[in-house]
Amino acid sequence: MKTQPTASHFIDGAYVEDATGAPIDVIYPATGKVIATVHEATPAIVAQAIDAARRAQPVWATLSGTERGRILRRAADMIRDRNHDLSVLETYDTGKPYQETSVADATSGADALEYFGGIAATLTGEHIPLGGDNWVYTRREPLGICVGIGAWNYPTQIACWKGAPALACGNAMIFKPSETTPLCALKVAEILHEAGLPAGLYNVVQGKGAVGAALVTDPRVDKVSLTGSVPTGRKVYAAAAEGIKHVTMELGGKSPLVIFEDADIENAVSGAIMGNFYSSGQVCSNGTRVFVHRAIKEAFLERLSARLGNAVIGDPMAPETSFGPMVSEQQLNIVLSYIEKGRAEGARLVHGGARLDREGYYVQPSVFADVTDDMAIAREEIFGPVMAVLDFEDEDDVIARANATEFGLAAGVFTRDLARAHRVAARFEAGTCYINSYNDAPVEAPFGGSKLSGVGRENSKEAIAHYSQVKSVFVRMDDMEAPF
Ligand SMILES: NC(=O)c1ccc[n+]([C@@H]2O[C@H](COP(=O)([O-])OP(=O)(O)OC[C@H]3O[C@@H](n4cnc5c(N)ncnc54)[C@H](O)[C@@H]3O)[C@@H](O)[C@H]2O)c1
Numbered sequence: 001m002k003t004q005p006t007a008s009h010f011i012d013g014a015y016v017e018d019a020t021g022a023p024i025d026v027i028y029p030a031t032g033k034v035i036a037t038v039h040e041a042t043p044a045i046v047a048q049a050i051d052a053a054r055r056a057q058p059v060w061a062t063l064s065g066t067e068r069g070r071i072l073r074r075a076a077d078m079i080r081d082r083n084h085d086l087s088v089l090e091t092y093d094t095g096k097p098y099q100e101t102s103v104a105d106a107t108s109g110a111d112a113l114e115y116f117g118g119i120a121a122t123l124t125g126e127h128i129p130l131g132g133d134n135w136v137y138t139r140r141e142p143l144g145i146c147v148g149i150g151a152w153n154y155p156t157q158i159a160c161w162k163g164a165p166a167l168a169c170g171n172a173m174i175f176k177p178s179e180t181t182p183l184c185a186l187k188v189a190e191i192l193h194e195a196g197l198p199a200g201l202y203n204v205v206q207g208k209g210a211v212g213a214a215l216v217t218d219p220r221v222d223k224v225s226l227t228g229s230v231p232t233g234r235k236v237y238a239a240a241a242e243g244i245k246h247v248t249m250e251l252g253g254k255s256p257l258v259i260f261e262d263a264d265i266e267n268a269v270s271g272a273i274m275g276n277f278y279s280s281g282q283v284c285s286n287g288t289r290v291f292v293h294r295a296i297k298e299a300f301l302e303r304l305s306a307r308l309g310n311a312v313i314g315d316p317m318a319p320e321t322s323f324g325p326m327v328s329e330q331q332l333n334i335v336l337s338y339i340e341k342g343r344a345e346g347a348r349l350v351h352g353g354a355r356l357d358r359e360g361y362y363v364q365p366s367v368f369a370d371v372t373d374d375m376a377i378a379r380e381e382i383f384g385p386v387m388a389v390l391d392f393e394d395e396d397d398v399i400a401r402a403n404a405t406e407f408g409l410a411a412g413v414f415t416r417d418l419a420r421a422h423r424v425a426a427r428f429e430a431g432t433c434y435i436n437s438y439n440d441a442p443v444e445a446p447f448g449g450s451k452l453s454g455v456g457r458e459n460s461k462e463a464i465a466h467y468s469q470v471k472s473v474f475v476r477m478d479d480m481e482a483p484f
C-alpha cells in the first residue's frame with residue numbers, strides 16, 4: 001500500500017502542500033522505518049483552512065438536517081466498503097495489529113458518521129408556552145468553526161468522533177491530527193468529500209503543538225475539541241478560555257477496575273486484558289489499577305499469566321498477531337522507565353517486563369502484583385501495557401482507594417452481585433463505567449471523563465449539546481407594556 005499521502009493537508013476539498021513547512025517523518029512502529037513525510041502547516045496553510053471553513057460553514061448551516069445527514073451516512077457506507085485499506089493505513093500509522101484495526105477503528109468512525117448522520121434530521125428546538133398568548137421558541141444552531149485536535153492512539157476514530165457531530169450540527173471542522181499519526185485523517189477528509197461534503201467543511205492540517213495552538217487562539221474559531229494528555233489539556237483549555245470558546249476535553253486517566261471475590265474469573269481476566277493490553281495498552285480509558293479481592297488474587301494472577309501466554313506478538317499486519325508495538329520509540333522508553341520504577345518500588349513482576357529483541361518498538365505485556373497505592377505505577381498514567389494489581393478486602397475501602405486519584409475517565413467492576421455492581425458504579429468518580437465488561441465505546445453511549453480527565457462528552461445525543469448552541473426567541477402576541 002502507498003503510505004505517502006498525495007499532499008500533507010486537505011483544505012477546501014483538495015489536497016494542499018506547502019513544502020516550506022518543517023518536515024514530519026511518519027515512522028512505522030513495527031520497523032522504526034520512515035514510511036511517509038508530511039510538512040507542518042505554515043501560518044499561510046492555517047489561514048487557508050480557516051478561510052475555507054469560514055466561507056463554507058454558513059451555507060452548510062442552511063441545509064436541512066436530512067440533507068447534511070445523508071452525506072454523513074454516505075461517507076459511513078464508503079468507510080465500511082474501504083475498511084480493509086483504511087485498517088491497513090491505521091496499522092501503518094499506529095502499529096496496532098490489523099486484527100484490531102480491521103474491527104475497531106474505521107468501523108467506529110463509520111458508526112459515528114452513521115449515528116450523527118441519522119440524528120441530524122432530528123435536531124429541533126422547543127416551543128415554550130408562557131402566560132397569556134406569549135411564547136418562546138428555541139433554535140438549535142451550530143457554533144461555527146470547530147477545531148479538533150487528535151491524539152495518536154485512534155487517529156481514524158478521533159477524526160470521525162469529532163467531525164461527525166460537528167458536521168451534523170451544521171459546523172465546519174478543522175482537524176489537526178497528532179504529528180505521530182498524520183495519515184488516517186486525510187483519508188477521512190477525502191471520503192467525506194467524495195460522499196458529497198461541500199469543500200471547506202472538513203479540513204485537515206498537519207503539525208505539532210504550535211499549529212494546534214495557532215488554531216486554538218485564532219479569534220475566528222468557535223470551539224475546540226482536544227483528545228490528549230492532561231498537561232496539553234490545561235494549555236488548550238486556558239488558551240480557549242481567553243476567547244471564551246466552547247471546549248470538549250478528552251484527556252488521560254488512571255482508571256480502576258475492581259474485581260470482587262464472587263466475580264467470574266475468566267470474564268474478569270478478559271476485562272483486565274481488554275482494559276490493559278488492547279492497542280498495546282495505549283488506551284485512555286484503560287483500567288490500569290486492577291483491585292483484586294485477596295480471596296481470588298492468586299487464582300486471578302494464574303489465569304491472567306496463562307492467557308497472556310497466548311498473546312501473539314509480532315508483525316501487526318499478520319492476521320494472527322494480537323499484540324503490536326508501542327507507537328514510537330519515545331512511548332516505548334516511557335513504558336520501560338515505568339517498568340523499572342515498578343521493580344525499584346518493590347512491586348512483584350509476574351509477567352513480561354522486557355523490550356523484545358527485534359526491530360520496532362515492542363515491549364512485552366507486563367503485570368505487577370503486590371502494588372500499593374503510593375507507587376508511581378499505581379498513580380501515574382503510563383499509556384502502555386503495564387498492569388498494576390492491588391489487593392483489597394472491603395467494599396468501602398476499595399471504592400475510596402479507586403476514587404483517590406485526580407483522574408476520572410473510566411472505572412469497572414466485576415461481580416455476580418448486581419446490587420453491589422450498581423452500588424459501586426454509582427459511587428465511582430468517573431465519566432464512563434463498566435459492569436462485568438471493560439472498554440466498550442458504542443456510539444450510542446456518552447464517552448468522556450470527570451475530574452482532570454475531561455470536560456464534555458463525545459458520542460451519543462450528549463455530543464450534540466457540545467457542538468451546538470440554543471437560541472431563545474421570545475414572541476409577544478399581546479401588546480407590549482412600558483413604564484412611560
Ligand atoms: N479521553 C480520551 O478520549 C482520550 C483518547 C485518546 C487519548 N487520550 C489521552 O491522550 C494522551 C496520549 O496522546 P498524545 O501523546 O498524543 O497527547 P498530547 O497531549 O501530547 O497531544 C495531543 C494533541 O495535542 C497537540 N498539542 C500539543 N500541545 C498543544 C498546544 N499547546 N496547543 C494545541 N495542541 C497541542 C498535539 O500535537 C497532539 O495533536 C494520553 O494522556 C491519553 O490518555 C485521551
Ligand SMILES: C[N+](C)(C)CCCC=O
Pocket residue numbers: 153154282283284285439440441
Ligand atoms: C474505544 N476505546 C477502546 C474505548 C478507545 C476510546 C478512546 C481512548 O483512547
